[in-house]
Amino acid sequence: MNSEAVNESELIRTDVDGVSTLQLNRPNRRHALSLSLLSELETTLQSLKDDRSIRVVVIASAGPVFSSGHDLGEMQQRTEEEYSTLFATCARVMMEIRSMPQPVIARVQGFATAAGCQLVAACDLAVAVDTAQFATPGVKIGLFCTTPMVPLVRNIAPKIAMEMLLTGQPISAKRALEAGLVNRVVSEEELDSTVKELTTAIVASSRRTLALGKEEFYTQLEMTEEEAYARAVSVMTKNVLEHDAQEGMAAFLQKRTPVWSE
Structure with missing residues (x-):
């Protein structure tokens, strides 16, 4: 059975044959994780937990950027409480991914930086195009990527994680594969078929x-x-x-x- 939910602004959910694809939908902001998008993502993930018809979740986006991380335009001159709310909401989203019963796959078609890289690291599996890059560049603007560090260092070797965190320099999809941040690196033409290969195998199981x-x-x-x-x-x-x-x-x-x- 195929169905598609109504476009709910910053997040588009599409359910097809046991697979729920959640597409980040802020192309004009490089799919930055605004508080509203994070809140919507959290609510959607919570609802998917008890959805017996969904066996796999795919997190995706479109364009040259998977996600640029937190929206810096929303992060200036805020109160301590507001900053804490933002980072705590982001952390809860990552923990929802970890705790939900369905496997979650990141479909990475472009750059994944800061909290965007965190999102990839938090997913159970990740497939990336060969042109994708991954970075935790907060240090360049005086903001160490402390929360992105949490799932990152649980995916890759500490020295590689430290290099990313201390320099802010991106790593290629090839190095991300070698480091263990992603499972597969494919051409743009192969991205959807590779994700489908994984989801089909997972859906077939109990x-x-x-x-x-x-x-x-x-x-x-x-x-x-x-x-x-x-x-x-x-x-x-x-x-x-x-x-x-x-x-x-x-x-x-x-x-x-x-x-x-x-």
């Missing part, structure tokens, strides 16, 4: 199993190896007893397509 796997992936990262194994044994034991695991094994042995519970 939604419940994907949700369990995503949660456990991030949980065990914060543990020691011994703690991670202890938790993994417990979780996998419970998982294998569930309907979808039993159904999946039976379908494999019977050479048929599994019928998932959701």
Whole structure:
């Protein structure tokens, strides 16, 4: 079933066959993450969490820039409370991406800078065109990219992250791939088909199993190896007893397509 939501100004949501694409829609501001856009993104992500029809979320935009980060035009001469609200809202969006059951893919067709780079790093997967660049250039304007640093350093080696943060210089899509910031780098012509390849593979699996796997992936990262194994044994034991695991094994042995519970 295909459906498209009404254009809601700064964010366009399109749902097609289990995939919800959220397109940043501020082309005149280089898709900068204004407080209103962040708030809309947060609300939309929260609503998607409980949407059983959606198995994958794609965050995208159009034009030469994926996102230029925070809107500097909105950030001058504000109060401490207003700045705190902006950065806290941005942080909540990134945590929503991490905590929602569906895998989230960044479709990066252009430059991703500052909080835009943060958004890419916060996603579970990322596909970028070969001309894309990634940067945390806040240091150049006296504003260290402290919040973008949080997911960045959890994606790439500390020394590469520090280089980006201290110099503000962009890295190429090729280096981003080598560093682990993105999963694949493709030509502009291959971008949509590559994203589709990933979403198709994900949609084919059990939604419940994907949700369990995503949660456990991030949980065990914060543990020691011994703690991670202890938790993994417990979780996998419970998982294998569930309907979808039993159904999946039976379908494999019977050479048929599994019928998932959701």
